Amino acid sequence: MSDQNTNPRTEWPLWEIFIRGQHGMSHRHVGSLHAPDAEMAIKNARDVYTRRNEGVSIWVVEAEKITASSPSDKGPMYEPSQSKVYRHPTFFDIPDDVGAM
Amino acid sequence: MYAQMVKSENTDSGPELDAFQARIDAGEKIEPKDWMPAGYRKTLIRQISQHAHSEIVGQLPEGNWITRAPTLERKAILLAKVQDEAGHGLYLYCAAETLGVSRDELTEMLLDGRMKYSSIFNYPTLTWADIGAIGWLVDGAAIMNQVPLQRTSYGPYARAMVRICKEESFHQRQGYDIMMKMAQGSEAQKRMAQDALNRYWYPSLMMFGPSDKESVHSAQSMKWRIKINSNDELRQKFVDQTVPQAEYLGLTVPDDNLRLNPETGHYEFSEPDWTEFFEVLNGNGPCNKERLEARNKAWDDGQWVRDGMMAHARKKAARAAASKVAAE
Numbered sequence: 534m535s536d537q538n539t540n541p542r543t544e545w546p547l548w549e550i551f552i553r554g555q556h557g558m559s560h561r562h563v564g565s566l567h568a569p570d571a572e573m574a575i576k577n578a579r580d581v582y583t584r585r586n587e588g589v590s591i592w593v594v595e596a597e598k599i600t601a602s603s604p605s606d607k608g609p610m611y612e613p614s615q616s617k618v619y620r621h622p623t624f625f626d627i628p629d630d631v632g633a634m
Numbered sequence: 635m636y637a638q639m640v641k642s643e644n645t646d647s648g649p650e651l652d653a654f655q656a657r658i659d660a661g662e663k664i665e666p667k668d669w670m671p672a673g674y675r676k677t678l679i680r681q682i683s684q685h686a687h688s689e690i691v692g693q694l695p696e697g698n699w700i701t702r703a704p705t706l707e708r709k710a711i712l713l714a715k716v717q718d719e720a721g722h723g724l725y726l727y728c729a730a731e732t733l734g735v736s737r738d739e740l741t742e743m744l745l746d747g748r749m750k751y752s753s754i755f756n757y758p759t760l761t762w763a764d765i766g767a768i769g770w771l772v773d774g775a776a777i778m779n780q781v782p783l784q785r786t787s788y789g790p791y792a793r794a795m796v797r798i799c800k801e802e803s804f805h806q807r808q809g810y811d812i813m814m815k816m817a818q819g820s821e822a823q824k825r826m827a828q829d830a831l832n833r834y835w836y837p838s839l840m841m842f843g844p845s846d847k848e849s850v851h852s853a854q855s856m857k858w859r860i861k862i863n864s865n866d867e868l869r870q871k872f873v874d875q876t877v878p879q880a881e882y883l884g885l886t887v888p889d890d891n892l893r894l895n896p897e898t899g900h901y902e903f904s905e906p907d908w909t910e911f912f913e914v915l916n917g918n919g920p921c922n923k924e925r926l927e928a929r930n931k932a933w934d935d936g937q938w939v940r941d942g943m944m945a946h947a948r949k950k951a952a953r954a955a956a957s958k959v960a961a962e
Contacts, residue, residue, distance in 0.1 A: 543944060544738045547731065564794070565728040567737060569940075570947035581724050584717070585801075604668050 547596040548574040550581075552588035560592050568593075636688040636752045636776055638843045638915065640681040642854040643673035658859050663789040666732040674858055678788055679733050680749075681860060686726035687744045687751040691925050693719045695759045696768060704762060708812075712765065715805055722798050729790040745930050753911060754841050756919030763816050763823075763830035769809015771831075771838040771876065777802050778872050779842070782862035791860070810879065817883040824884075831880065832888045836906040842869040844908055873901045 545567040551560035563582050568574035574593040582588065602610060618624050627634050651671055657664065664670055693716050700716065703709035727737045743749040754772055759765060780802060784795045816827035842865040846852040855861035877894075880887050891904045913919065 544736055545940065545944060547728075564725055564797075565731070566724060569943040570950065573943065573947070580717075581721050584714075584721065601667065604665070 545569050548578075548593045549596050549599060550574070550578045551592040551594070552578070552582055553590035554588055556589055560590065563587075565596060571595075636779065636841075637681045637684040638750070638752060638841070640677065640684060640851065640855070642677040642851040642858075655857070658787045658857075662787075663792065664787050665789045673854075674860075675733050677855065677858070678791065678860055679730055679735055681855075682726055682730040682733075682791055682794075683735070683740045683743070684750055684752075686723045686730060686740070687749060688755065689719050689723035689726060690744075691751045691755045691929060692772075694925055694928055695755055695757070695921075696765060698759050699762060699765050702762070703765075711808055715769070715808060718801050718805065722801070725794040725797055726791075729788075729794040732790045741933065745926070745933055747917070747926065750915065751925075752841060753914040753919065754837050756914050756921045756925060757833070757837050758921050760833075761826050761830060763812070763826040764834065766809050766812030766816060766827065767830035767834040769805050769807075770813050770879070771809075771834050772841070773802055773805040773809060774876060775838050775841045775872050777806060778868045778875075779863075785859070785862065787859035813883055813885075817885060827883065828885050831885050835888050836910075839869055839872070839903075839906045840908075840911045840914075842866075842872070844911070870900055873903050877901055 546569075547565050548568055548571075549565050550563050552563050553560045566574065566577050566581055568577050571593055575591050578591050578593060583591070614620070650669060654664075654669065654671060654674075664674075696712060696716050696719070700709060700712055703712050727740060730740060731737055740749065744751065754775075759768070777799065780795055780799050784792055784799055786792045786795065813827055813830075816823045819827075844865065846865045852861060852864065856864075877887055877892065887903075889904045891902065893902050894900075895902050914922070917923075
């Protein structure tokens with residue numbers, strides 16, 4: 534903390550911005566920006582990402598707080614679900630006579 | 635273009651590189667955490683930040699007319715347009731940052747001249763008609779380049795381009811709207827519109843950069859899909875699209891050699907003066923010094939604001955932490 538105070542030239546932290554485009558939709562990642570704190574990040578996000586009614590709600594998350602999966606884990610992470618085809622409804626043959634199901 | 639003569643680097647080889655190239659050839663997007671050759675990363679940082687710097691510096695010639703726009707409506711429109719340019723710069727800086735550089739580093743490289751911005755923004759805006767010409771020609775040329783870049787191989791860059799393209803067409807139309815008004819106005823206004831076209835025609839053609847038929851950099855960038863079309867291809871497309879628009883305005887493109895080739899269906903036109911282009915790129919254009927001075931002044935004058943806001947944020951956070959401890 535004191536270290537940071539003696540170095541006022543620190544760059545503003547990076548924030549990831551998520552916007553709900555319309556009522557009923559999830560928030561979606563739209564990009565990032567720099568701001569001194571969360572409150573300013575929301576204000577900046579309004580100017581940078583919603584100049585044309587692109588949103589009804591904004592989330593901001595400090596970029597360094599995000600933990601992401603690593604691309605090299607892609608195999609072990611998602612492989613197990615590939616062998617479980619029975620999780621999809623199309624796995625089961627239902628006779629046409631049964632009707633919509 | 636907004637990124638002109640970007641030098642590409644190719645220093646890697648090996649099986650990783652082959653796998654990487656195969657992904658690009660298959661049309662896959664490369665994302666920030668994926669493995670990428672050092673040359674790809676370096677070239678992209680250079681290209682995206684040059685593009686970002688151009689958006690930021692590009693605010694200056696137009697900002698020159700905000701206080702002198704002929705009507706309140708024109709002023710509000712121009713203000714919105716210049717604000718968009720700031721937004722475009724920010725989308726692009728954030729795309730560049732995913733490659734491992736910080737925005738402040740990039741800004742400093744612009745300010746001390748290590749990084750470049752497009753040659754076009756080193757020309758002055760002498761009359762209101764220049765604002766029309768910039769929207770019509772300069773943004774028109776930018777769109778030619780940016781539309782294909784929406785399909786570029788680097789995910790964050792492609793997504794920034796999608797946002798930019800959505801907004802860019804407003805820019806071009808507002809420019810053409812100004813030109814229409816002027817071209818249909820008094821004799822003096824018509825002369826002003828013609829004069830703006832005369833001065834901005836060749837600098838706009840230069841935006842695409844010199845012919846890249848023999849350029850090694852272009853070949854590498856195209857292989858990586860961070861450049862989609864050749865400079866000549868885009869320039870031709872721009873001329874083919876723009877000449878009829880000039881005719882509609884009743885203005886004359888300042889080129890005696892301009893003619894439609896009935897066989898190819900394309901216009902033949904004179905090359906811009908490439909000596910002038912290199913002079914402008916090397917810092918000797920009409921406004922290079924002024925533009926960089928304005929950016930440096932804005933950066934220096936804003937320092938206390940950036941510092942103050944950071945100090946305020948820290949104080950607020952410390953106070954919140956202290957009151958939390960007290961409550962416990």
